[in-house]
Amino acid sequence: MDYKVIDGLKYTRQHEWARQENGTAVVGLSDYAQHKLGEIVFVELPDVGAEVEAGKSAAVIESVKAVADLYAPLDGKVTEVNEALLDQPEVINQDPYGEGWVFKVEIKDASQLEALMDKPAYEEFIIKEEEEE
Amino acid sequence: MRKAKALLFEMGRPGRQGYSLPSNDVPEKSLEELLPKKMLRQEPLELPELSEVEVIRHYTELSTRNFGVDTGFYPLGSCTMKYNPKVNEDVAALPGFALMHPCQPEETVQGALELYYNMEQHLKELTGMDRFTMQPSAGAHGELTGLMVIQAYHRNRGDHDRNKVLIPVTAHGTNPATVTMAGYEVIQIPADERGNVDLEALKEVVDETTSALMLTNPSTLGLFEEEIVEMAKVVHDAGALLYYDGANLNAIMGYARPGDMGFDVVHLNIHKTLSTPHGGGGPGSGPVGVKERLIPYLPVPLVDKKEDRFYFDYDLPDSIGKVQSFYGNFGVVVKAYNYVCMMGGAGLKQVSTDAVLNSNYLASLLQKTYFIPYDRIRKHEFVVSAKPEKKKGAGAGDIAKALLDRGFHPPTVYFPLIVDEALMTEPNDTESKETLDDYARAMEEIARDIEEDAEKVAAGPYHTVGGRLDEVRAARSPVLRWQKE
Numbered sequence: 120m121d122y123k124v125i126d127g128l129k130y131t132r133q134h135e136w137a138r139q140e141n142g143t144a145v146v147g148l149s150d151y152a153q154h155k156l157g158e159i160v161f162v163e164l165p166d167v168g169a170e171v172e173a174g175k176s177a178a179v180i181e182s183v184k185a186v187a188d189l190y191a192p193l194d195g196k197v198t199e200v201n202e203a204l205l206d207q208p209e210v211i212n213q214d215p216y217g218e219g220w221v222f223k224v225e226i227k228d229a230s231q232l233e234a235l236m237d238k239p240a241y242e243e244f245i246i247k248e249e250e251e252e
Numbered sequence: 253m254r255k256a257k258a259l260l261f262e263m264g265r266p267g268r269q270g271y272s273l274p275s276n277d278v279p280e281k282s283l284e285e286l287l288p289k290k291m292l293r294q295e296p297l298e299l300p301e302l303s304e305v306e307v308i309r310h311y312t313e314l315s316t317r318n319f320g321v322d323t324g325f326y327p328l329g330s331c332t333m334k335y336n337p338k339v340n341e342d343v344a345a346l347p348g349f350a351l352m353h354p355c356q357p358e359e360t361v362q363g364a365l366e367l368y369y370n371m372e373q374h375l376k377e378l379t380g381m382d383r384f385t386m387q388p389s390a391g392a393h394g395e396l397t398g399l400m401v402i403q404a405y406h407r408n409r410g411d412h413d414r415n416k417v418l419i420p421v422t423a424h425g426t427n428p429a430t431v432t433m434a435g436y437e438v439i440q441i442p443a444d445e446r447g448n449v450d451l452e453a454l455k456e457v458v459d460e461t462t463s464a465l466m467l468t469n470p471s472t473l474g475l476f477e478e479e480i481v482e483m484a485k486v487v488h489d490a491g492a493l494l495y496y497d498g499a500n501l502n503a504i505m506g507y508a509r510p511g512d513m514g515f516d517v518v519h520l521n522i523h524k525t526l527s528t529p530h531g532g533g534g535p536g537s538g539p540v541g542v543k544e545r546l547i548p549y550l551p552v553p554l555v556d557k558k559e560d561r562f563y564f565d566y567d568l569p570d571s572i573g574k575v576q577s578f579y580g581n582f583g584v585v586v587k588a589y590n591y592v593c594m595m596g597g598a599g600l601k602q603v604s605t606d607a608v609l610n611s612n613y614l615a616s617l618l619q620k621t622y623f624i625p626y627d628r629i630r631k632h633e634f635v636v637s638a639k640p641e642k643k644k645g646a647g648a649g650d651i652a653k654a655l656l657d658r659g660f661h662p663p664t665v666y667f668p669l670i671v672d673e674a675l676m677t678e679p680n681d682t683e684s685k686e687t688l689d690d691y692a693r694a695m696e697e698i699a700r701d702i703e704e705d706a707e708k709v710a711a712g713p714y715h716t717v718g719g720r721l722d723e724v725r726a727a728r729s730p731v732l733r734w735q736k737e
Contacts, residue, residue: 155672160727183723184649184666209724 123150124242125216129192129235132244136216137192137232140223143199144232146192147220148180148211151245156182159208164200165222171197173231178221180211193231195224260310261734264300270307298736317717319661320531325687327614329633329664329676330424330472332502332524333531334607339594340528340587349586354578358563364582365562368555371539371589378600379501379518380511381541385550386580390530391499393575394519394538395430395466397551400572401517401542402464402493403434404549408570414463414492420449421670422471424499436463443670447475447626455486462492469513470500470631472668472676474611484514493517493546501525502681503608503631506601516543526588537584551575606681607632610688614679617692621699625671633678635671636663641699645706648673651698653720657713658694 128136134152137144153159163179171177171191178189200222204210211219226232236244283292302310320326326333344350352361372384388394399417406414417431420441428438439457444450449467458465465487470476477483487494496510496518502525510518522528523536530536542550552571553564564579595603608631615624615634622636638648646654652662652675664676679688701709711720 158724160724181727183727185669208728 122154122245123216124238124245126238128216129232129237130241130244131190131192131235133188133190135189135192137235139226139232142226143223144193144195144226145220145223146177146189148189148215149241150215152187153212153215153219156180156187157184158182159211162204162208162211162221164202164204165197167197167200169197171195171224180208189221191224192235193224193226193228195227197222197224199223257310257313259734260300260302260307261736263306263310264302266301268301268303268306270302270304321529324659324661325679325683325691326661327663327677327679327691328661329635329667329678330499331531331664332499332521332632332678332680333661334502334524334527334680335682336527336529336587337591337594340590343590344583344586349583352582354582359561362562365555365564367586367589368579369557369562371585371592372555374589374592375520375522375539375541377597378505378509379496379498379520379541380509381515381518382511382544383547383550383554384539384541385554385575386537386539386582386585387551387574387576388519388538388540389576389581390523390536391424391497391519391521391538392426392430394521394540395426395495395497396433397538397540397572397575398495398517398519398542399430399434399436399464399466400575401540401546401549402495404570404572405493405546406463408549411491413461416461417463417495418454418457418465418487418492420467420471422447422449422468422473422475422668423466424468424472424497425667427466427468427497431466441465443473446478446628447471447473448478449483451479451482451486454483458486458490458492460491462487462490464493464495464517466495466497467515468497468499469510470503470633472500472633473626473635473671474500474503474630474633474678475626475628476504476631480513488514498525500632503604503633505604506597507604511541511543516546517541522588523584527591528584528587535581535584537581537588539580539585553579603681604632607679610679610681610683611677613685614677614688614692617688618677618695621696632680633676635668636675636677637671638673638675641702641706642673644702646702646709648675650710650712651675651695651702653713654698654701654709655694657715658697660691660694 128138130136130149134149135146136149137146159180159182161181165177173191173193175191176188177191180187180189201220321333321335348363352364368386375384388397415437416439417436418439418441419427421443431438442450442453469480484494493516494514496515498518498520501520519538519540521538523530548568548570549572551574552568553566556563556565611630611632611634615630618636623640624634624636638651648665652665655662666674667676668674
């Protein structure tokens, strides 16, 4: 596997990750996604307090190659956003699973999180996606 | 090749000047007497001080750095960078056109109105639509106008719940932006394994909240939507409308018409399809055509004819209003009109024949070295995937830079998003076999270079004015103007 996939996180088919943390889910972009996008130059964050909906666009990531939506992995209210990304969007490239987190959302329905892919399933998903192209 | 030069501000020397005025023969009055004090500059304006020849050399040198259709092959996919005949310019520069004022009374601009009227008849024939407005300034503006017309149509029928527009992944890049701008939600439709819109997926999402399907046909993959008639039926059965993005009309002129396929609204990029300069070379023009039932919503005024007199028709109570001050980019319409008259129907059909032939010929050459997904007969463009090259260390962007080194404008890179490491290539109808052969040879060379030393290719270009520009820094902290130290 050329891309880092971390144990203990949940992954979406649109290549977001979510990590449970005291009743909220921290959301970010997977290492695979940041590789595909290339160098990220701009991030548009949701408003704190905004309601996001699973599968709907919650943030916008712009790289030198493309502009991509970041889809919310689950429903809920945004409790915090990573404002450091506004000045240093490249942190997503450097540390997608750590300092490069994008926003936190209150967990309404934990089963939504449970339904996402775990590490082995996501790894398999990436391999399949790579083959298809 | 010449490297970047100093700016005029850096070249200037105090006291040097490029002009000398004759001596003043009227009594002099000071500025303080003529202008209120608050409007007077406190410090002298700092302009560079240069001689005339320095200024001329500077700008002439800069002008030689332009790359355009007139200097070389420009296969920028979906942009239709074909040659624009110079006679278009001559005609648009005729004093009767060029010196007209938009506020002149109707009876003094009968010729201009006749040209709009005639152009509308030609566009109707070309597309199978019932009426056109010439107001929109370019393609994306046409898209917005078209969606506003669709919105007005639904609203006028009391149909207020249609808040979604469907867009295939292979659509022209501006479509999602237009949809958002018009206040709609974008719903993306995937492609099937042949590169067509996935009909089953379309059937699943289309419903009573769908306002329209926006389609580019042929798509940005250069593929004709094989199921278009069935798609139109699915969309219409749900009460939604079909929008045609005319970006790629140059592939099917004289062969197929969006109006016959079931489209309700089209916009044309006449600055592309009908050969007027565009990009850095001039403004665009994006006429919008509609079927009968949508005519009442078109922008005012339309140009009409009563007996022998042409006039502006403002009598459309349900119109979405004006979308542009005055009447559109008239000069561009003059050029396109000239092109249409010059080519004639058979000529325009030949344009599409040649565009498609050139595209398939070039694709067949490149296929020997590169991977081109969706192995079908293509229309006017095709998309190479440089994914195998990327794995070796140099991707689509690097191939584009290597093309610059060889004197070619690169294809559109990284679009459409459905193809990884995309190089969307549109050779156009105006290129010779020799040019296409040269380009294919350059691409083969680049593939060989990647095989031998991908790292070197990834660090290019080597022979351009600026070398490899730092795109990340340019995007993150752009320097937009010179500032005094």
